[in-house]
Amino acid sequence: MVKIASPAANLDLRAPIFTTLSKGIGVDWVQRIILVLVDYILLSLAWHTTQTLCTPLDFPWKLNNLLLPIPIAHIGIMVARGLYNSNEEYCKYVSSIEALTLSHLLLLSIVFSYQSHHFIPWSTFFWAWLLSVLFSLAGRLCANFTTNKLRQQGTICNPIFIIGFPTDIEKATQLLVQENHYRIIGYLPIYALEKYGVDKIVDEITSSGAVEVFVCSWHKIEQRMFLYWRLRNHGITLNILPLSLEEIVEEKMGAFLSLKSGIPFFKLSPPLIAGLDFRIKRCFDFCLAVLIILVLSPLYLAIALLIKLDSPGSIFYQQTRVGLHGKHFNVWKFRTMVNNADKLQKELENFNEMNDGILFKIKNDPRLTKVGRVLRRYSLDELPQVFNVICGEMSLVGPRPLPLRDIEQLSETQLIRHEVLPGITGLWQTSGRSEITNFKDVLLLDIFYIENWSLWLDLQILLKTIVTVAQKTGAY
Structure with a gap:
């Protein structure tokens, strides 16, 4: 590691002193991997059940093998639809149904081209689709319930910092507490950035263990570009949280808004390996x-x-x-x-x-x-x-x-x-x-x-x- 006294004085604004994993990426990926495994097991179970109870399908691959290519194909479509992108995506049950329906239609077209001269048991496809949807939705309901319970205990809540004027911090706290997704570990008045400097403030945020920062009145920060790049290079996600319609218009954020429990904000996530x-x-x-x-x-x-x-x-x-x-x-x-x-x-x-x-x-x-x-x-x-x-x-x-x-x-x-x-x-x-x-x-x-x-x-x-x-x- 190269030790540099003042990054701002020696390095490009975008240059990190050292590369680091994005904060909070471990918990996020563990949840994704668990959800993928649950989906794989349930989708495999759905197809095994269908093959047992209905007329078996003649595939160019063996269905009695545990590593079924069919569930992998289903999961591939769900990944493409973004159903594993964040902690909230698995709640989109309608999107899950659409993805599974699309993957079954693609599978049907493959089977038809493979054995178009043979009888195709359409009822088998129907039951395979229905059981896959029911099993997958049941798994997501259980995952959603378990995640909410863990968040209520503060187990998998993201530790965050809030930066803004005192009145903005109070409003932001009330809104973010309703999310049941964040654990507020610190507040910072906006004037502290000018008083102590961006580098010192970011060092304090990093040492606190925060993985995300919510900023109110973003346009009031004179050194906002420095703040963004310092946080990004430390692997910390920056969320711009406008608390009024005027701020949304002024920041021209309309095309980039995310909505969570009625909270609009602009999320700037660092890459997987920051820097x-x-x-x-x-x-x-x-x-x-x-x-x-x-x-x-x-x-x-x-x-x-x-x-x-x-x-x-x-x-x-x-x-x-x-x-x-x-x-x-x-x-x-x-x-x-x-x-x-x-x-x-x-x-x-x-x-x-x-x-x-x-x-x-x-x-x-x-x-x-x-x-x-x-x-x-x-x-x-x-x-x-x-x-x-x-x-x-x-x-x-x-x-x-x-x-x-x-x-x-x-x-x-x-x-x-x-x-x-x-x-x-x-x-x-x-x-x-x-x-x-x-x-x-x-x-x-x-x-x-x-x-x-x-x-x-x-x-x-x-x-x-x-x-x-x-x-x-x-x-x-």
């Missing part, structure tokens, strides 16, 4: 960057030769950019402009097409060389930044690192984009690039990326980047 996804991202970045250099090395050499033949000056262009936590580093690019391009920029400031002036972008930039225009059009000038990725200064996907000139014009709240590693490409590049003329829109895309980051989102952006570059969308 592993970010480590995979860094490993993926490094391996893909090395592969790009090896495969495209002839292209690198060809571009270098063309730049040298086209105009005097160096092949590469280095510019100081601001990266993770405001640290300066040199970003590498193929040179696309004349040697004194930086000095000429001051004379061209009046032609800047970015409305707020934070970024500098103009079409038909007179400083571009002939080869430089082609490189810019296909974004080939960015290829040397793959070396920045190998050095750990950048990622393949992330907010673009900005020059010092642009950083000086940012407000303190806009510096949130520096809490993650900058990237070669990102949502800005795949959403129009230079066609977006307000930095506010760029910032919104960056924040959306940080808040919704996942390995799948990175992959989508990389694939879309290829299409965007091929179409030359917004490039100049």
Whole structure:
């Protein structure tokens, strides 16, 4: 384990100090496994009973074997329908009936195709379906009754923390107690986050043994993005609990609400192994960057030769950019402009097409060389930044690192984009690039990326980047 004094000061916002299993995952999976075993035993019993009392079916497999493929197929359909996803799903008796009906129809179609020339005892299928439904529902009723009894004794209740204003905490406590699913082990006033800092508060929550945190007045927390990622990296589930319709509308949560006993909330569960996804991202970045250099090395050499033949000056262009936590580093690019391009920029400031002036972008930039225009059009000038990725200064996907000139014009709240590693490409590049003329829109895309980051989102952006570059969308 690597010991780091202050995670916020050294690591990407999404980076854990160490990987850990999601809290409460043990109890959750034990319940799922028990329910699957109960379903398997009861469904096997239903088919054995049917085969004994009715006309046996001629299957391509042996039904007298204990490991029946039929109950496994039934359970597979139930898994696909999400009937084992959470502690509440097994109460959905109608969904269970639908899943069993579908699996029996699929089984019937298999039998019909296997022995369509023989007599098929339809009554056997009917009784098999009926007994499977009755046995399964009986098992779920018993599981539901047993679970409720255990929860009343506090045996399998999730220990939780509540964060909010005093009045909100009181309301949330009354609502959550009715759930009979949670054990409240601590309260935290919302102002404590600003007073003591997110890291200290999350450490306190973690040491208490809480597996979930309910937050009221989420929009009132200034460092909510930090709170979310700190909890996520510790494997703790974050539940946003709006206590009024106004909060639901303000947070735009309508499409993501879960309802439990009339309580609407937005559940943000960490992955099974918290922090592993970010480590995979860094490993993926490094391996893909090395592969790009090896495969495209002839292209690198060809571009270098063309730049040298086209105009005097160096092949590469280095510019100081601001990266993770405001640290300066040199970003590498193929040179696309004349040697004194930086000095000429001051004379061209009046032609800047970015409305707020934070970024500098103009079409038909007179400083571009002939080869430089082609490189810019296909974004080939960015290829040397793959070396920045190998050095750990950048990622393949992330907010673009900005020059010092642009950083000086940012407000303190806009510096949130520096809490993650900058990237070669990102949502800005795949959403129009230079066609977006307000930095506010760029910032919104960056924040959306940080808040919704996942390995799948990175992959989508990389694939879309290829299409965007091929179409030359917004490039100049």
